[in-house]
Amino acid sequence: MSIIIISSDSRNVEEEMAKRVADAKGFDIVDCRVLEDVAKDCNVDPGILEKALENTPSILKKMPQARWRYYLSCIEAEVLERLRRDNVVCWGVAAHLYVIGVSHAMKVRLISGSARRAASIAELQGTSMNIARKWVDDEEKRRKKWSLSAYGIDETSPSIYDLVINLDQIDPDEAVGTIIEAVGYRKFRPVTYSVKCLSDLAIAARVRAELLRSMKDIRVQARDGTVIVFVKGSGREKVKKSRAIKEIAGKIDGVSFVEVHVKRNITDAEGMESPDRSRYPGWPVIGKTSHDVDKAAN
Numbered sequence: 517m518s519i520i521i522i523s524s525d526s527r528n529v530e531e532e533m534a535k536r537v538a539d540a541k542g543f544d545i546v547d548c549r550v551l552e553d554v555a556k557d558c559n560v561d562p563g564i565l566e567k568a569l570e571n572t573p574s575i576l577k578k579m580p581q582a583r584w585r586y587y588l589s590c591i592e593a594e595v596l597e598r599l600r601r602d603n604v605v606c607w608g609v610a611a612h613l614y615v616i617g618v619s620h621a622m623k624v625r626l627i628s629g630s631a632r633r634a635a636s637i638a639e640l641q642g643t644s645m646n647i648a649r650k651w652v653d654d655e656e657k658r659r660k661k662w663s664l665s666a667y668g669i670d671e672t673s674p675s676i677y678d679l680v681i682n683l684d685q686i687d688p689d690e691a692v693g694t695i696i697e698a699v700g701y702r703k704f705r706p707v708t709y710s711v712k713c714l715s716d717l718a719i720a721a722r723v724r725a726e727l728l729r730s731m732k733d734i735r736v737q738a739r740d741g742t743v744i745v746f747v748k749g750s751g752r753e754k755v756k757k758s759r760a761i762k763e764i765a766g767k768i769d770g771v772s773f774v775e776v777h778v779k780r781n782i783t784d785a786e787g788m789e790s791p792d793r794s795r796y797p798g799w800p801v802i803g804k805t806s807h808d809v810d811k812a813a814n
Contacts, residue, residue, distance in 0.1 A: 518602065518603065518620050518621075518622065518699050518704050518705065518706065519599055519602060519603075519604050519605075519606065519615075519618070519620060519621040519622065520537060520541075520543070520604070520605045520606070520621075520622050520624060520695065520699055521605075521606045521607070521611045521612045521615060521621055521622065521623045521624065522534045522537065522605065522606070522607045522624045522626065522695075523607070523612045523623070523624065523625050523626070523671060523677070524625065524626040524627070524628060525626075525627055525628055525630075525633070525656065525659075525672070526626075526628040526633055527608070529626055529628045529683065530607050530608065530626065531547070531607060531608065532688075533626055533688065533691065533692065533695075534547070534605050534606075534607035534608075536688070536692050537605050537692055537695050537696065538605040540692055540696055541603075541605070541696060541699075542603075543603045543604055543605045544601070544603060544604050544605070545604070545605050545606070545607075546595060546598045546599060546604050546605070546606040546607075546609065546611075547606070547607050547608045547609065548566065548569075548608040548609060550591070550594050550595060550598065550609060551565045551566060551591065551609075553594060554587075554590050554591055554594045557590060557594075558586075558587060558590050560587070564579070564587065565587055565590075565591060567579070568584050568587040568588055568591075569588075569591065569608075569609065569610060570662070571658075571662065572584075572661060572662055572665045572666075573665075582728070582732040585728060585732065586725070586728040586729065588610075588666055589721065589724050589725040589728050590725045591609060591610075592614050592721045592724075592725070593718070593721040593722045593724075593725040595609050595611055596611075596614075596615070596714070596717050596718040596721050597718050597722070599611070599615065599621070599714060599718075600714055600715060600718055602620075602706060610663070610666070610667075610671075612625075612671065612676065612677070613663055613666065613667040613669050613671060613676075614667060614717075614721075615714075615717070616717070617710075617713045617717075618710050618713050618714045618717070619703060619704070619707070619709075619710040619713075620704050620705060620706035620707070620710045620711070620714075621704075621710075621714070622678045622679065622695075622698065622699050622704045623676065623677045623678050623679070624677060624678065624679045624680075624681065624695055625674060625677040625679070625680045625681070626681050626683055626691065627680065627681065627682045627683060627684070628683050628684070629682065629683065629684035630649070630652045630653070630656075631684075632683075632684060633648075633652050634648040634649045634651075634652045635648070637651060637652065656672060659671060659672065660672050678698070678704075679694070679695065679698050681694060681695075712740075715770075716738045716739050716740075717738070719738040719741075719743065719768070719770045719771065720736040720737060720738035720743065721736075722768050722769075722770075723736050723738065723743050723745070723764075723765045723768055723771065724736040726764050726765070726768060727745065727747075727761060727764055727765065730760075731747060731757070731760075731761075732748075733747060733748040734746070734747050735747075738771075741770060741771060741772035741773065742772065742773045742774075742775070743765050743771050743773070743774050743775070744774075744775045744776075744777070745761050745765060745774065745775070745776045745777070746777045746779060747761065747776070747777070747778055747779070748778070748779050748780075749778040749779070749780070750778075750780040753778070754778040757776070757778055758776040758778060761774065761776045762774045762776060
């Protein structure tokens with residue numbers, strides 16, 4: 517019972533390898549098909565959700581930042597809930613950026629190599645290698661910007677993965693075998709603590725998604741049914757927001773108690789990156805604020 521999360525600098529490679537690993541292990545696949553269900557819940561076209569996973573608000577000029585963040589939160593909530601079933605290979609929904617602190621979720625990065633990608637693009641599009649190389653470089657920069665804006669994490673950094681495989685050096689069949697062998701390590705076996713961490717993340721994500729329907733700049737932590745919400749607000753708004761949040765969050769399955777902290781200004785909100793970790797050590801945090809997006813973009 518494990519989770520394998522696959523990411524790559526090439527979407528085609530990511531999809532192909534995820535399917536091969538899933539077939540070899542007999543695991544289910546969680547991928548962009550979940551967007552159909554998310555779209556129904558959000559009452560939006562699945563194509564809009566696909567765009568949200570690919571571009572930042574600065575590029576999606578017709579999508580406000582708050583709406584972009586809401587769509588991402590809905591995707592997170594659905595994906596995390598499906599990952600709780602275990603024996604899953606996940607790709608294409610950015611799970612490597614928000615499944616944090618779950619030891620039985622093995623994150624794999626497959627590097628197809630810029631030279632190989634450029635050659636493939638040049639051949640498919642009938643363009644020069646120089647143009648193809650520039651496209652590859654621009655794409656990597658775009659993905660880095662997107663991941664930093666959405667989650668404050670550089671997805672191109674090898675340090676966030678448990679296993680990095682360079683497909684320029686290793687045959688795909690050998691890569692599949694390596695992934696299967698690695699996920700069998702004791703470290704990636706589910707234990708009570710890691711299963712609970714995933715459950716807490718899923719609850720926090722559901723709460724945040726519900727709150728972002730009508731609010732913005734929300735961070736949520738959850739543990740054992742207790743949910744802590746951090747939100748921007750001031751003055752009389754504090755009481756009103758606190759009551760509204762408790763009412764909304766309290767109706768969600770798995771939530772037994774809700775604590776709300778309303779911050780007066782954006783400087784305080786910035787501290788929600790790891791809200792009161794000394795007070796709540798080890799609590800998983802779900803959510804980035806709009807201020808974080810602005811910082812990442814700069």
